[in-house]
Amino acid sequence: MIRLENVNKSFGDLKVLNDISITFESGKTNLIIGQSGSGKTVLLKSIIGLHDVDNGAIFYNDRNFTELNHKGKKEIRKEMGMVFQGGALFDSLNVEENVRFPLDMFSTMSEKEKSKRVAFCLDRVNIQNANHLYPAEISGGMQKRVAIARAIALNPKYLFCDEPNSGLDPVTAIVIDNLIQEITKEFDMTTIINTHDMNSVMEIGEKILFISKGYKAWEGNKDQIFNTENQALNDFVFASDLFKNIKKST
Amino acid sequence: MNLFEHVGKFSRFLLLVLSKPEKGKLFFSQIVKEIHKLGINSIGIVVIISLFMGAVISLQTAYNMLNPLLPDYLVGYTTRESMLLEFSSTIVGLILAGKVGSNIASEIGSMRVTEQIDALEIMGINSANHLILPKIVAAIFINPFLYVLSVFVGILGGLSAGYLTGTVPISEFIYGIQYGFIPYYITYSLIKTVVFAFIITAVPSYYGYYVKGGALEVGKASTKAVVNSSILILLANVILTQILLK
Ligand SMILES: Nc1ncnc2c1ncn2[C@@H]1O[C@H](COP(=O)(O)OP(=O)(O)O)[C@@H](O)[C@H]1O
Numbered sequence: 001m002i003r004l005e006n007v008n009k010s011f012g013d014l015k016v017l018n019d020i021s022i023t024f025e026s027g028k029t030n031l032i033i034g035q036s037g038s039g040k041t042v043l044l045k046s047i048i049g050l051h052d053v054d055n056g057a058i059f060y061n062d063r064n065f066t067e068l069n070h071k072g073k074k075e076i077r078k079e080m081g082m083v084f085q086g087g088a089l090f091d092s093l094n095v096e097e098n099v100r101f102p103l104d105m106f107s108t109m110s111e112k113e114k115s116k117r118v119a120f121c122l123d124r125v126n127i128q129n130a131n132h133l134y135p136a137e138i139s140g141g142m143q144k145r146v147a148i149a150r151a152i153a154l155n156p157k158y159l160f161c162d163e164p165n166s167g168l169d170p171v172t173a174i175v176i177d178n179l180i181q182e183i184t185k186e187f188d189m190t191t192i193i194n195t196h197d198m199n200s201v202m203e204i205g206e207k208i209l210f211i212s213k214g215y216k217a218w219e220g221n222k223d224q225i226f227n228t229e230n231q232a233l234n235d236f237v238f239a240s241d242l243f244k245n246i247k248k249s250t
Numbered sequence: 251m252n253l254f255e256h257v258g259k260f261s262r263f264l265l266l267v268l269s270k271p272e273k274g275k276l277f278f279s280q281i282v283k284e285i286h287k288l289g290i291n292s293i294g295i296v297v298i299i300s301l302f303m304g305a306v307i308s309l310q311t312a313y314n315m316l317n318p319l320l321p322d323y324l325v326g327y328t329t330r331e332s333m334l335l336e337f338s339s340t341i342v343g344l345i346l347a348g349k350v351g352s353n354i355a356s357e358i359g360s361m362r363v364t365e366q367i368d369a370l371e372i373m374g375i376n377s378a379n380h381l382i383l384p385k386i387v388a389a390i391f392i393n394p395f396l397y398v399l400s401v402f403v404g405i406l407g408g409l410s411a412g413y414l415t416g417t418v419p420i421s422e423f424i425y426g427i428q429y430g431f432i433p434y435y436i437t438y439s440l441i442k443t444v445v446f447a448f449i450i451t452a453v454p455s456y457y458g459y460y461v462k463g464g465a466l467e468v469g470k471a472s473t474k475a476v477v478n479s480s481i482l483i484l485l486a487n488v489i490l491t492q493i494l495l496k
């Protein structure tokens with residue numbers, strides 16, 4: 001579980017996050033949705049501590065992350081896995097070495113155990129026969145999957161994904177969404193996913209935070225999202241003709 | 251940003267870089283990789299440039315000695331002194347600032363804009379230390395060898411040029427190489443080389459590490475890195491010469 005209390009963040013004069021409070025639940029895929037530029041990435045990076053928040057608190061279970069010193073944060077970071085928007089695989093390492101990297105840095109496993117763990121993670125995301133390829137040599141969808149494998153290598157309690165299916169074709173996008181959801185259930189992780197993709201919302205929106213211009217505008221789940229009076233949310237959800245038609249027909 | 255802000259930011263950056271590495275074994279293997287990338291891969295350019303510069307220095311000296319009373323061995327002497335004192339440390343330093351510096355700035359910069367640095371940070375790794383310290387250590391270790399190589403090849407170039415054009419006999423040249431030799435000059439140049447090695451790696455790393463934006467900004471950072479590390483090398487050269495040769 002991750003709980004935010006009145007989180008504020010600005011860059012200079014630009015106020016990006018205003019008083020965001022919400023609880024993200026474990027074993028669920030929690031979505032942060034909103035238009036491009038609404039502050040999703042900044043919120044996610046604030047939660048994991050890549051940005052320092054101006055004020056407010058972020059709790060990992062009952063540990064107040066914002067109040068911890070560097071060492072305390074580092075401990076919690078070992079329980080986090082993150083899939084960045086572009087994958088952020090290390091260019092200079094091949095697929096296998098990328099997944100192995102966190103193990104080399106932080107685990108006490110033997111070389112053999114590490115190899116087994118790498119094989120397990122890659123298998124879990126359906127990557128076969130690509131161990132020795134470099135990130136530049138594999139497709140965008142594969143990069144995302146390897147990034148997921150790397151993120152789960154150390155068995156994280158918390159998984160963060162920034163637009164995991166942006167730039168992917170619809171079929172691959174759904175595969176990635178479902179994969180993240182399965183892994184979340186399988187290992188009972190608290191997963192937070194940034195997206196602006198309504199398909200993802202429909203597939204895996206177990207808990208949804210909608211932000212608009214840096215404010216929390218709505219909170220709910222995928223079943224509630226079509227029946228709200230919230231204007232900003234309706235504008236977002238029914239931006240496409242497809243969803244407008246769905247609404248008319250129901 | 252003005253100069254003072256840069257100095258402050260650079261100092262804080264160095265504090266991050268110069269901390270204890272997470273895993274000793276991994277750190278060591280990274281140093282070996284960097285020695286290969288920064289040092290071994292620079293041997294070619296150092297050899298070519300030193301060979302030709304040695305040759306040109308020797309020919310220019312020979313053709314400028316109009317006075318027949320000046321002995322031929324002075325050509326060997328001048329070639330040695332030029333390579334030893336200035337060329338193999340400072341000029342090679344400037345050339346490496348171009349080659350290695352732009353490479354480092356763009357490597358680190360593109361890691362920044364593609365969030366690879368964020369990926370390290372979220373794992374709880376000090377990214378500045380992890381990525382940059384091995385480069386600095388590797389260059390400080392390997393550049394003195396490049397210096398020695400450059401001196402040797404330069405003198406060889408001078409000797410060959412003198413012999414092939416028939417301007418200076420080999421025996422005279424070799425006598426000149428040994429004439430009036432001051433061992434301290436090697437110490438002086440090695441100190442310079444080590445300082446330059448630090449500048450060539452730390453400054454471009456700094457520009458790469460703080461890139462914001464995309465590919466365009468990475469290119470700009472890489473240019474800035476080369477220009478500013480070259481200026482710093484020239485500045486350090488004057489200061490060190492004043493301190494060490496006074
Ligand atoms: N490091 C930064 N410095 C200054 N402004 C930033 C920074 N990161 C993001 N912003 C600004 O914050 C706002 C929200 O950005 P972001 O969170 O990336 O949006 P998105 O919802 O598309 O992920 C944008 O206006 C962006 O320009």
Ligand SMILES: [Mg+2]
Nearest residue numbers: 040041162163
């Ligand atoms: Mg974003």
